[in-house]
Amino acid sequence: MSNPLYRKHILSISDLSRSDLELIIKTAATIKHSKQSRYLANKVVASCFFEASTRTRLSFETAIHRQGGNVIGFADSGSTSLAKKGETLSDSIKMLSGYADAIVMRHPQEGAARLASEVSNKPIINGGDGSNQHPTQTLLDLFTIHECQKRLDNLTITFVGDLKYGRTVHSLVQALSHFNCHFNFVAPDALYLPEYLIDELEEKHVSFKRVDEFENVVPESDIIYMTRVQKERFDPTEYMHIASQYVLSASMLGRAKEGMRILHPLPRVDEIELDVDQTKHAYYFEQAENGVYARQALLALVLNENLEEI
Amino acid sequence: MQSKMQVEAINRGTVIDHIPAGQGLKIVNRLQLLDNQVRLTVGFNLSSGVDGHKDLIKVDDWLMTESEANELALLAPNATINIIEDYNVVSKFKMATPKELIGVFQCPNSNCISNSEPVSSKLFVKTTEDRVQLKCHYCEKLFSKELFSEAY
Numbered sequence: 182m183s184n185p186l187y188r189k190h191i192l193s194i195s196d197l198s199r200s201d202l203e204l205i206i207k208t209a210a211t212i213k214h215s216k217q218s219r220y221l222a223n224k225v226v227a228s229c230f231f232e233a234s235t236r237t238r239l240s241f242e243t244a245i246h247r248q249g250g251n252v253i254g255f256a257d258s259g260s261t262s263l264a265k266k267g268e269t270l271s272d273s274i275k276m277l278s279g280y281a282d283a284i285v286m287r288h289p290q291e292g293a294a295r296l297a298s299e300v301s302n303k304p305i306i307n308g309g310d311g312s313n314q315h316p317t318q319t320l321l322d323l324f325t326i327h328e329c330q331k332r333l334d335n336l337t338i339t340f341v342g343d344l345k346y347g348r349t350v351h352s353l354v355q356a357l358s359h360f361n362c363h364f365n366f367v368a369p370d371a372l373y374l375p376e377y378l379i380d381e382l383e384e385k386h387v388s389f390k391r392v393d394e395f396e397n398v399v400p401e402s403d404i405i406y407m408t409r410v411q412k413e414r415f416d417p418t419e420y421m422h423i424a425s426q427y428v429l430s431a432s433m434l435g436r437a438k439e440g441m442r443i444l445h446p447l448p449r450v451d452e453i454e455l456d457v458d459q460t461k462h463a464y465y466f467e468q469a470e471n472g473v474y475a476r477q478a479l480l481a482l483v484l485n486e487n488l489e490e491i
Numbered sequence: 492m493q494s495k496m497q498v499e500a501i502n503r504g505t506v507i508d509h510i511p512a513g514q515g516l517k518i519v520n521r522l523q524l525l526d527n528q529v530r531l532t533v534g535f536n537l538s539s540g541v542d543g544h545k546d547l548i549k550v551d552d553w554l555m556t557e558s559e560a561n562e563l564a565l566l567a568p569n570a571t572i573n574i575i576e577d578y579n580v581v582s583k584f585k586m587a588t589p590k591e592l593i594g595v596f597q598c599p600n601s602n603c604i605s606n607s608e609p610v611s612s613k614l615f616v617k618t619t620e621d622r623v624q625l626k627c628h629y630c631e632k633l634f635s636k637e638l639f640s641e642a643y
Contacts, residue, residue, distance in 0.1 A: 193631060269608055292604040292629025299610075311602055313631055377633045 186482040190298040190305045193314045194352040199359040202323060206333075208488065209324045209471070209478035220481035220488065221250025227281035228254035230308070231263075231270075232289040236447070236469075237308050237317070241285050244476035253281060271300045278303040283484055304483045312348055318446060319352040321475035322406075325468040326357075329442040330403055333357065339365040339398050342408035342427050342452055345372045349446045350408060354378065364389035365398045369423045372410065395427065400436040405429065405462075407445040407452050424452070431456040444468050499532065505555040506573040506580075507548040507563075512536050514567045515546025521563055522550065529553050561589040565616075565623065565636050588623065591615050596625075596639050603630035 186201060197205075212218050226245045230238050238256060245252050258264045263273045270293060277284055278301040286294060287308040294307035294314070309315040327333050338357065344350050344366055354364060355378075364382075366374060366389060373391070382389055392398050399405070410424050428451065429443065442464040445453060449465070457463050481488060510518060515535055522529055530551040539545040560572045564586035574582045594611035605612045605627065613628035623636040 195631075270604065271608055271610070288604070290602050290604045290607065290630075291600060291632065292598075292627065295629050296604045296608055296610060310604075311630070 183486045184482050184488065186479075187484075187486045188304055189483060190294075190301075191316055191479060191483065192294045192298055192305065192307045194316045194319045194356050197316070197356070202320070202356060202359065205320055205475065205478050205482065206324050206327050208482055209320075209474045210328065212477045212481065213471075213474040218247070218477065218481065219249040220477075220485055221245055221248035224250045224282045224484055225280065226250050226252055226480065226484075227277050227284045227286075228252050229258075229273075229277060229284060229286040230254070230256050231258040231293070232287050232309075233257045234287050234309060236472075237287060237315075240472040241306075241308060241317075241476050243473050244480055247473065248477055248481060250480070254285075270296065274301050274305075277301075283480065306479065306483065312346070314352060315348055316352065317472070317476055317479060318349050319356050320479060321468065321472040322349070322353050322444065322446075323356055324475045324478075325444060325464065325471045326404055326442075328467075328471065329464055330440065333360040333362070335361055335363075336403040337363045337365065337401050338404045338406060339367060339392075339395075339402040340406045340408070341367040341395060341429070342410050343372045343414075344368040344374045344408070346411070346414070347408045347446075350406070351375070351378055353406070355381070358382065358385050358387050362387075365392045365402065366390070367392045367395045367398070367427065369410075369426070371414070371423075395429075396433050399433055399441075400438070402441055403438065405441065405443045407443060407449070407465075409445075409448070409450055409452055428452050428454065429457055430454040431460055434460055434462055437462060499549075500578055501532075501549050501551050501575055502578055503554075504552050504575050505550040506575060507550070507555075507567075508545070508571045508573060509539070509541070510546040510548065510567045510570045512544040512546055515548060517566050518546075518548060518563055518570075521566070522548070525559060526553065557584060557587075558589075560584065560586045562592060562595045564588045565592075565625075565639055588616055588618060591628075592625070598627045598630060598632075599634055599638055600627065600630050600632050603627055603632070605629045 228242055242252050255261045274297040283304045285306045285308050288310050291311035291313040293310045294305055298305045307314055307316055330336055340350050407429055410427055412420050441462055443462050445465040447469055532549040534547040536544045537547055554574055555572055570586050572584050573580045592614045598605050598612050614625040617624045617626055624633050626633045
């Protein structure tokens with residue numbers, strides 16, 4: 182039977198069903214534990230970064246190389262003739278879809294990946310479109326949560342820091358809404374969840390609460406998902422006051438569950454103190470590594486009708 | 492009867508009635524975008540038994556389609572459209588809020604790709620119990636209806 186993601190555009194986490202998410206997680210786990218996978222042999226994948234993003238690009242390109250695929254593309258559109266000659270994105274994508282078997286793209290404008298999917302006859306994988314979506318970050322987060330908790334259902338997940346501007350948090354919350362989790366949100370007023378997301382959670386009857394004292398919810402959490410509070414959003418005095426309330430240190434973990442794990446999309450600045458790295462709860466570097474496996478799984482599924490036959 | 496006396500009858504065309512007072516100009520703007528040659532007669536703040544005050548627009552020799560009317564539903568959700576032939580109303584319908592609006596309003600997000608590429612805007616209308624919102628097909632951002640009705 183053909184896998185449901187074969188030749189599908191991956192644009193937004195909301196386009197993926199619970200069973201799609203489970204299939205990607207299962208495939209990522211298989212790939213991580215197998216010595217070799219050649220799911221992209223003889224495939225050419227275009228890696229088109231109209232906006233620079235070193236971490237995401239290298240992770241995708243590693244995922245392609247590890248599976249025997251070939252990469253064409255660019256790391257920043259400023260260095261290509263596309264931008265200099267004033268070609269529209271639609272025309273660039275039509276041209277690229279004639280060269281490659283799939284197109285991974287990042288673009289500074291929201292909606293760019295969806296537009297690309299309307300003009301491309303090859304699958305588009307969204308590696309981030311402005312402040313909108315970054316579905317593969319969510320996939321690696323889900324894979325990591327599943328890996329360390331052995332399930333996605335009925336978990337208590339505490340999100341800390343910038344919950345307003347961080348698309349990572351929004352997409353992960355939306356994806357986990359399929360799995361009957363409970364959410365704690367710890368954030369200053371200015372960085373609390375956007376209204377549309379609160380409405381969405383209420384519509385879906387998802388269990389969540391806003392928490393003022395971060396330390397109080399450490400003992401009940403299965404996952405603590407830390408994010409960076411960006412300095413530029415506050416004046417310096419306000420920043421010092423706010424940021425200090427959303428910092429995790431090893432001394433706060435005394436009453437944490439044995440299996441609780443801490444995630445962070447990275448880069449971290451000072452919201453996770455270095456002493457946390459030495460605890461069994463730190464899992465953010467494994468999470469970053471899992472980005473490669475999650476992207477391998479996604480590309481393998483999108484480019485192969487049946488994985489078993491390879 | 493009273494409104495007939497306030498704005499002269501037309502032989503053939505479209506009468507948009509029961510427009511909330513104050514919304515008439517926005518509809519005029521929109522009609523002129525659809526066809527800048529249309530001849531319009533406009534009545535503002537006419538007295539109306541049902542609405543207290545209303546605006547009314549008569550468009551001479553131009554028959555509005557239901558889909559064109561639905562595009563205006565965000566501006567005047569309770570307005571009625573009367574199609575006139577030979578001084579008689581030959582059909583009458585209410586504006587209905589459409590499920591999506593293609594190429595009608597620009598996406599308000601200036602960083603949305605639909606504002607810089609040769610593509611029609613596409614906004615989905617999301618109606619809940621207490622409000623109407625529009626979600627951009629491209630940038631996925633959600634906007635309140637007022638952002639559009641006030642822009643015209």
